[in-house]
Amino acid sequence: MKLQDELPTDHKLATVYRLGAAVCGGILLLFGSLGFADQLSFFNTTGAKVAGLSTNGLLSLISVLVGALLVAGAVVGGNVASTLNMTVGALFLLSGFVHIFILDRPANFLDFGMSNVIFSFVMGLVILTFGMYGRVTGGLPHDNPYWRRRHPEKAAREEARRSLAPLASADRVTGDGKRPSGPRG
Incomplete structure (x- = not known):
């Protein structure tokens, strides 16, 4: 490489x-x-x-x-x-x-x-x-372009998780438009 x-x-x-x-x-x-x-x-x-x-x-x-x-x-x-x-x-x-x-x-x-x-x-x-600066460190944030380039699989999973987050919260809404009160498993 x-x-x-x-x-x-x-x-x-x-x-x-x-x-x-x-x-x-x-x-x-x-x-x-x-x-x-x-x-x-x-x-x-x-x-x-x-x-x-x-x-x-x-x-x-x-x-x-x-x-x-x-x-x-x-x-x-x-x-x-x-x-x-x-x-x-x-x-x-x-x-x-x-x-x-x-x-x-x-x-x-x-x-x-x-x-x-x-x-x-x-x-x-x-x-x-x-x-x-912003290129070499062990603790680069995950939105840093160098971290994303070095960890493409993890970046893709995080991107997919972020894009699915609105859908997951929409699934939690019940038929009457209210959110359930307890945690779901």
């Missing part, structure tokens, strides 16, 4: 996915653009700061590309935005962990500082949360 097989194609949660991708993508585009505006060297690791974060030209380029990707996902919306948010969020978290270990080492070619690591963790969690 593929992940996409479980996803409904049209649901009200798409607005959450779009909003998350657009806001986070906009923040990354702004950060990357400010780095380009400062005309930073591409591989400079001397500690140039933009918006309180260490950066260089390469990190600015990556920020602009990832921001544009998130904004494009927001334009497409739906399951694409959700899956993209989850993927990018996970990559941000992974980047935070990797950069913790290479701080103050020659391998730190993106010029990450501790503030960048914290930003990477926070942004990763925010993007990941937007992508997973």
Whole structure:
């Protein structure tokens, strides 16, 4: 089974996915653009700061590309935005962990500082949360489109039960139009 097989194609949660991708993508585009505006060297690791974060030209380029990707996902919306948010969020978290270990080492070619690591963790969690919202949990309500897609037999039984409920209450009405007073077995 593929992940996409479980996803409904049209649901009200798409607005959450779009909003998350657009806001986070906009923040990354702004950060990357400010780095380009400062005309930073591409591989400079001397500690140039933009918006309180260490950066260089390469990190600015990556920020602009990832921001544009998130904004494009927001334009497409739906399951694409959700899956993209989850993927990018996970990559941000992974980047935070990797950069913790290479701080103050020659391998730190993106010029990450501790503030960048914290930003990477926070942004990763925010993007990941937007992508997973209403999609991943053990207690999804039964009217959630993801629950219905994952449990089609149960959803069909509940739908049938709901459609038969008015008929069952109509059967309880007696011939004189009154409901019986006791429980029926």
